[in-house]
Structures are given as structure tokens and as C-alpha cells.
Amino acid sequence: GENVEQHPSTLSVQEGDSAVIKCTYSDSASNYFPWYKQELGKGPQLIIDIRSNVGEKKDQRIAVTLNKTAKHFSLHITETQPEDSAVYFCAASPSSGSARQLTFGSGTQLTVLP
Amino acid sequence: EADIYQTPRYLVIGTGKKITLECSQTMGHDKMYWYQQDPGMELHLIHYSYGVNSTEKGDLSSESTVSRIRTEHFPLTLESARPSHTSQYLCASSNRGAQQETQYFGPGTRLLVL
Numbered sequence: 001g002e003n004v005e006q007h008p009s010t011l012s013v014q015e016g017d018s019a020v021i022k023c024t025y026s027d028s029a030s031n032y033f034p035w036y037k038q039e040l041g042k043g044p045q046l047i048i049d050i051r052s053n054v055g056e057k058k059d060q061r062i063a064v065t066l067n068k069t070a071k072h073f074s075l076h077i078t079e080t081q082p083e084d085s086a087v088y089f090c091a092a093s094p095s096s097g098s099a100r101q102l103t104f105g106s107g108t109q110l111t112v113l114p
Numbered sequence: 115e116a117d118i119y120q121t122p123r124y125l126v127i128g129t130g131k132k133i134t135l136e137c138s139q140t141m142g143h144d145k146m147y148w149y150q151q152d153p154g155m156e157l158h159l160i161h162y163s164y165g166v167n168s169t170e171k172g173d174l175s176s177e178s179t180v181s182r183i184r185t186e187h188f189p190l191t192l193e194s195a196r197p198s199h200t201s202q203y204l205c206a207s208s209n210r211g212a213q214q215e216t217q218y219f220g221p222g223t224r225l226l227v228l
Contacts, residue, residue: 034215034216034217042221043206043220044157046218101145101147102217104156106156
């Protein structure tokens with residue numbers, strides 16, 4: 001089955017700096033890669049996703065890149081703000097029809113220091 | 115914002131008690147999931163359902179059981195709670211269709227078994 005590894009487990013950045021979180025996956029059939037943000041006391045919320053037919057996607061200060069050959073994808077947050085502090089999860093989904101749908105990484109605790 | 119609800123949000127209960135964690139979604143989604151989230155942040159899939167009368171066990175072995183009698187409702191039951199069941203439980207749902215991989219999470223139930 002799919003295995004997703006996420007690094008780093010914790011990340012501290014100064015406000016205004018950029019943050020990068022990286023994930024690798026094992027199943028070459030995976031074709032959908034969402035990123036979730038979990039704030040304290042809440043459930044994970046989808047913030048951006050990318051499909052295997054594109055290499056990069058951007059939404060304001062957030063971007064995701066995908067390298068299918070190397071089987072890795074990354075989340076980039078620019079101009080970080082204190083409200084970006086949260087736990088971030090990457091995930092990968094194999095081709096449609098899979099029972100489980102998503103395999104999650106182990107999470108990254110991002111702290112933005114004022 | 116996703117329309118998926120979990121009750122109770124917090125529960126403190128003694129060992130040996132039977133408990134049911136409620137999860138409801140108003141999006142008409144076919145697929146629903148239960149995750150257990152440990153203090154180290156990682157999400158572990160414990161149950162999922164394709165639709166009414168369909169339930170499957172996930173990656174992490176769990177003493178809990180689930181039922182899916184109605185599309186919108188996916189309760190999780192522990193017949194006899196133990197301190198080892200202390201955790202956060204997250205419910206999620208996804209649709210069958212073009213965006214079938216995207217899972218939407220509820221706010222979670224934090225369970226403490228004394």
C-alpha cells in the first residue's frame with residue numbers, strides 16, 4: 001500500500017519568512033495530493049491540493065509543487081503570519097476506486113514567531 | 115466550510131462505560147471515515163464506510179465498532195471504555211464523484227477515560 005513520509009516534524013520560522021514542508025510517497029499510482037491545516041482544537045481543513053497532471057499550483061501565499069518522477073511534493077508558505085501556526089498534513093490518494101482514498105503523512109507543527 | 119458535525123466535543127468518562135461518538139454530515143456524501151489522532155499528531159484510520167450498510171476496518175486495530183444505517187450518520191461505539199482509548203477521534207466524509215478523494219473533517223471529539 002501507499003506510504004507517505006513528511007518532514008520536518010516541527011518547523012519554526014520568523015514572521016515574514018517562508019516555510020517549506022516536504023513529503024514523499026511510495027505508490028506511483030497515486031494521483032491526488034491534498035494538504036490539510038489543523039488548528040488547535042479543530043479538525044484538519046483542506047487548504048490546497050494538486051493532481052498529477054500539473055507540477056505546481058498556487059493560491060495567494062500558499063503553493064504546492066509535485067515531482068512525479070521523484071515521488072515527492074512540497075508545500076510552500078510565503079510571508080508567513082502568526083495565524084499560519086498550526087499542524088500541517090500532506091496526503092496521497094491512489095487511483096480512483098481505492099477503498100481507503102487517502103494516506104496521510106505524520107504532520108508538521110509549524111510555529112511562526114512574531 | 116464543511117457541514118460535518120461531531121458530538122460530544124469533549125467527553126470524560128470512567129472505565130467500563132459504554133460510549134457512542136456521534137458524527138453527522140449534511141452534504142450527502144457516500145463515504146465516511148473515523149480517525150484516531152494520538153498526541154504525536156499522526157492520523158490513524160480506524161473505520162470507513164462506502165455507504166449505507168457498508169463498514170470496513172482501517173489500518174489501526176480498534177476495539178470500537180461503527181454502523182451506517184443512514185447516509186448522513188456514522189456513529190462510533192466503545193462497549194467498555196478503557197484508559198487506552200483516551201485520544202482524539204475525528205470523523206470525515208467524502209463524495210463519490212469528480213472530487214471523491216477530498217475528505218472533509220469534523221471538529222473532533224476529545225475522549226478521556228479515567
